[in-house]
Amino acid sequence: MRFLPVNLDALLVELDDLPQTLALLASLQAEPIDGIDELVPAARTIMVRFRPTTVTHDALVERIGRRSLAGPVERASTRVEIPVDYDGEDLGDVAQMLGLSRDEVIRRHTGSDYTVAFTGFAPGFAYLSGGHPSLNVPRRTTPRTRIPAGAVGLAGAFSGVYPQASPGGWQIIGVTATPMWDLGRDVPALLQPGFTVRFVDVSGQRVAVAPAPQAAAVDTPSHDGPALVVRSTGLQALFQDLGRHGQAGQGVSASGAMDRGALRAANRLVGNASDATCIEIVYGGFQVTSRGDTVVAFAGADAPIELVRASGVRCAVPSHEAIALSDGDSLALGEPRAGIRSYLAVRGGFAIAPVLGSRSTDTLAHVGPPHLRAGDVLPVHAVTRGAIVGAPEAPREDLPTAHQTVVLDVVMGPRTDWFTPEAVALLASQLWTVTPQSNRVGLRLAGETPLSREHTGELPSEGTALGAIQVPPSGQPVLFLADHPLTGGYPVIACVAPHHLDRAGQIPIGAQVRFNPLRAFSATTRDTP
Numbered sequence: 001m002r003f004l005p006v007n008l009d010a011l012l013v014e015l016d017d018l019p020q021t022l023a024l025l026a027s028l029q030a031e032p033i034d035g036i037d038e039l040v041p042a043a044r045t046i047m048v049r050f051r052p053t054t055v056t057h058d059a060l061v062e063r064i065g066r067r068s069l070a071g072p073v074e075r076a077s078t079r080v081e082i083p084v085d086y087d088g089e090d091l092g093d094v095a096q097m098l099g100l101s102r103d104e105v106i107r108r109h110t111g112s113d114y115t116v117a118f119t120g121f122a123p124g125f126a127y128l129s130g131g132h133p134s135l136n137v138p139r140r141t142t143p144r145t146r147i148p149a150g151a152v153g154l155a156g157a158f159s160g161v162y163p164q165a166s167p168g169g170w171q172i173i174g175v176t177a178t179p180m181w182d183l184g185r186d187v188p189a190l191l192q193p194g195f196t197v198r199f200v201d202v203s204g205q206r207v208a209v210a211p212a213p214q215a216a217a218v219d220t221p222s223h224d225g226p227a228l229v230v231r232s233t234g235l236q237a238l239f240q241d242l243g244r245h246g247q248a249g250q251g252v253s254a255s256g257a258m259d260r261g262a263l264r265a266a267n268r269l270v271g272n273a274s275d276a277t278c279i280e281i282v283y284g285g286f287q288v289t290s291r292g293d294t295v296v297a298f299a300g301a302d303a304p305i306e307l308v309r310a311s312g313v314r315c316a317v318p319s320h321e322a323i324a325l326s327d328g329d330s331l332a333l334g335e336p337r338a339g340i341r342s343y344l345a346v347r348g349g350f351a352i353a354p355v356l357g358s359r360s361t362d363t364l365a366h367v368g369p370p371h372l373r374a375g376d377v378l379p380v381h382a383v384t385r386g387a388i389v390g391a392p393e394a395p396r397e398d399l400p401t402a403h404q405t406v407v408l409d410v411v412m413g414p415r416t417d418w419f420t421p422e423a424v425a426l427l428a429s430q431l432w433t434v435t436p437q438s439n440r441v442g443l444r445l446a447g448e449t450p451l452s453r454e455h456t457g458e459l460p461s462e463g464t465a466l467g468a469i470q471v472p473p474s475g476q477p478v479l480f481l482a483d484h485p486l487t488g489g490y491p492v493i494a495c496v497a498p499h500h501l502d503r504a505g506q507i508p509i510g511a512q513v514r515f516n517p518l519r520a521f522s523a524t525t526r527d528t529p
Contacts, residue, residue, distance in 0.1 A: 005057075005412065007497065010047060010050065011061070012046070014044060015069070021042070022041070024064070025041045026071065028067070033063055035051045035060075038248055042487055043117070043156075044462070047465065074194075082199050084152050084199050085204070088151065090173060100134075105173065106201055112130065114129065114197040115196060115197070116191045117129040117193070119248070123181050123367055124190065125160060127160055129157065137155070138458070139171070140170070143169035148175065150175045150176045153170030159199075161191075192249060226294050226380045227291040227292065228289070229289045229290075230287075230376040231374060233281075233372050234281055234282065234285025235283045236281070236371065237282075238360075239277050239280075241360050242263070242358075243257075244357050244367075248463075248486060250356075253362070253486045256482055258502075259341050259502045259506055262502065269299065269322050270295050270297050277352065280343055283335060284333045287331065288344070294325045295324050295325070296323050296345065297345050298333060298344055299343050299393070302336055302399055303342055308330045319342070322392075339508075341505060341506055348380050349381045350378055353369075363439065363483045364485065402509070406503065406514070410495060412519065413523070414462075415492050427517075432445035433511075433513075434513065435509070438509060443504065444476070445479060453491070460489070461487045466484065467501050468484065468488075469495060469515070473490075479504060494515065
């Protein structure tokens, strides 16, 4: 085993092959180690997210390193058949690459059982192993910008089905009408790790494209209680909480607030639990009117707030302080002076339905409530006893602006050794500009000199962490934020330390970023028992 640093609360265990990976995963699931919060398996790795207050990095290396990889891996008893119309865009190219006829490719693809090895890339996307060994083809040189939901593809030794329309580089050989992801099911992902899968040829029959996953709607209470009415959303306004953790088995990352400290602060100010749902607002421009009496608070970005009473009287009110609103009163959030994301909490909390245990909107995976729109009426829960409004708080002093260099501490790894020594030095010495293509998925950065790789081969997909700095072939890094994919196939050179993740979520477009490595990259190798 090789242990690679990911962050102060995560590490990557690298193994020789998929069977070893599945054996270690089975061992860690059968005999859990206290302090491990989540396991994200991939082709040759398992990302381990842990609580440093419970177990240290070194202790995990020692305890995981003693696990045997020789034990058998039991398959789940569930078997799923997937009917496929084999008329994919790349079927002819795949046949030519393998020196086979199209019919022979289909025969081999349907002639073996597959096992769900792991999930990732998108909710419900399963990596299927165990097909005919000849069906080993590389990804497309140029990925497609859009692959339809239900597309059946090949990449390396894996088969897979796209659960929703998305960009992708797999070789598409067919399409299925069977939905891989359906929020109407108790378990939305059709394919779970360990399931057995068999493809069935239904070519020539009518196959409709699998439906896209639907977002949850606002759950309006039956009683006529208080509510907030959205008048304007600004650039973007979303429901967010602290995220939906523990869904890696379905290919779902945590999502959640970009600035978790600000969300907790807003909730404290109105007397809510710290993890209650807030509205995350980007770059101001948000307006809301109170229906009935409510108590609200803004936290996060340094932005002006104007209160307009129902009588027409206007006045400025501070952020980071509870604001009592009467029926008909309105609030308008202006453009931030520092930071970009503000969080609006309401006493009692918003009455919206959770999706997979969270009310966060994941903009990449399309999981959670829809984006807020002007005219939305947001019902508020009745206030419970003990919901004590908090005292005013001082805004954070380190909020970034577009006119300063923002320093972010980073942990080097897990794939620092895939880059040249010059690129590793350049990561910290060069300034990186935040481009307009940035969003909740990640900050897209541009530097004068791209980062060059030592290893130019293809990296098997592996787990990616919040704050990961992934480097695509362009050499221009992407800093993964709350809505990043669960797994990725480009090497990660470093990861933003947990104590600077909230700061990263507040960086404006046009700001410059400098990375500060906390220590040099170092991997640990252990002989397997």
